[in-house]
Amino acid sequence: MEAVTDEGPRLTRKGRATRQRIVEAAAQLMFERGVAGTSTEDVRAAAGVSSSQLYHYFASKQHLVRAVIAHQTEAVLAAQEPQLSRLDCMGALEAWRDLVVALQTQRGCEGGCPLGSLAAELSEIDPDARQELVAGFARWEAAIRDGLTAMQRRGELSARADPGLLALQTLTAVQGGLLLSQVRRDVDPVRAGLDMALSHIRTFLI
Amino acid sequence: MEAVTDEGPRLTRKGRATRQRIVEAAAQLMFERGVAGTSTEDVRAAAGVSSSQLYHYFASKQHLVRAVIAHQTEAVLAAQEPQLSRLDCMGALEAWRDLVVALQTQRGCEGGCPLGSLAAELSEIDPDARQELVAGFARWEAAIRDGLTAMQRRGELSARADPGLLALQTLTAVQGGLLLSQVRRDVDPVRAGLDMALSHIRTFLI
Structure with a gap:
């Protein structure tokens, strides 16, 4: 059990x-x-x-940390709803970008991404935690991919587009943007990163 | 003094x-x-x-940490040379991407970015360290921007392109890619992030 x-x-x-x-x-x-x-x-x-x-x-503290990762995974995904579950057109992607930027603005860019920060701190020192973080990021990436796949099925995104790759690329922009926004206490990096990801997705529009 | x-x-x-x-x-x-x-x-x-x-x-340990940030800033920038100082054509940008990916492959993606990891750990608890990290990332971003500005001056990049914004966007892709590669122990995220950044820059080629 x-x-x-x-x-x-x-x-x-x-x-x-x-x-x-x-x-x-x-x-x-x-x-x-x-x-x-x-x-x-x-x-x-x-x-x-x-x-x-x-x-x-x-x-142990390690058990507590694992529960915190599970909790923050749910919290991070929930904070992006309802947008995250339906990223299936450019308007939805833009609304999601605006939501992510607004969340950082509210927080004064303090703390960065709750999952990203845990990942940076724990990846080298807690292999179990690292695996749980992999799973958390995978859910985030899957939500983005599912929206892009729906766009492609509807014929709005070129058959050349790889929704899995685009989702991973979008998540790299989000994570790097959140980290640089945290360091700089400035929303520009996360907005810029997301703008790049959305521009890249737009190059595959039909 | x-x-x-x-x-x-x-x-x-x-x-x-x-x-x-x-x-x-x-x-x-x-x-x-x-x-x-x-x-x-x-x-x-x-x-x-x-x-x-x-x-x-x-x-104090805090003084030591500041010296470590200065040291890692030099080390991270030096590890990307000679490519980083001359990112003034797509071939150079591609060679730089390959170098960044190769460095992660050599390390088995362990440790992530020395600057990014320090930033995630220290941003909320050491304001002086955060400021030094801002300065370190600014040097990295400036090196990318300088190459793109040279491309633009030579007429290879559209006047519509904003080299400063493109450099920031590229750095978000690098940072997010390095973090996700560290968590996953897989070079795919950093390669994917850099591929997106380079594709985005290509949309401004003349």
Whole structure:
């Protein structure tokens, strides 16, 4: 029962709420200070739980980090909805670009991409975390690819276009744009990166 | 005398060599394990110096981190030479893309971009480091822009093209590509990102 091992014991409603509170506190702290800068004691205090409660749900910081990756994957994808699930015309792609840029503007470009930041910090030191991040990025990429595939099926995108490659290229522009926007505290890089990706997609329009 | 404050005391030749050995050891460890995962004691041991020697050159870990950023900026730019300084035709841009991809292939995509990784880890927790990283990325971007500006002056790139914007867009593709290649341990993302950037530049060729 792999799923039960990963999720911990089957939880009561109250248990699920407590676990969720811990994960949300951990995700917020790790977004602000990084994983290394967040101790389980910080998380315990922020979530308002006891040490024994924390360890009941998460046997180690590494388990907690995995739950944070799962949580941030859902949060990052959800923050891009409803646009992300229907990127099947240029107008939708433009609306999605505007949404991504607006989210960064709201945050003053602080924190960068929650998944990208975790990836940069954890890829070399936590192979399990790296694998979970691969899966998270794959879902993001798949959502973009699905929209482009729908455009191609409707005959709006050339048969020469490779929706999988275009989706990967778009995600590189998003990730690099978010990182440079974070460093510069300026939305220009993420907007510029997305503009390039959309211009590139436009070259395949029929 | 700001420069002296930043550089520490004026050094003898032997002093400069010791300082350099410390910075190189710190850069390597921080590349492998992150800044948070690298203690000054780790650096001291790897560089083969005493504590008092380390503190003679670097009053704190933060000072050492700033020296590592300066070192990695030079190293990242140097690793892209001679291509980076003459990106003034499509052939040169293609050769540069191949060099960036080859460097990642050699490393098995481990570590990602030394500057990008430092940026992701430090942007929220060290404002001085963030500013130094902004300056490092600006040099990289300027090198790309200068090549494109030369192309435009020679009449090979349309007057409609904005070399500054194209350089920023290219750097977003590089950074996002390097991050996704690091996570996936696969050169496809960085190659795909660079291919997109070069395709986008090609749309402005005359």
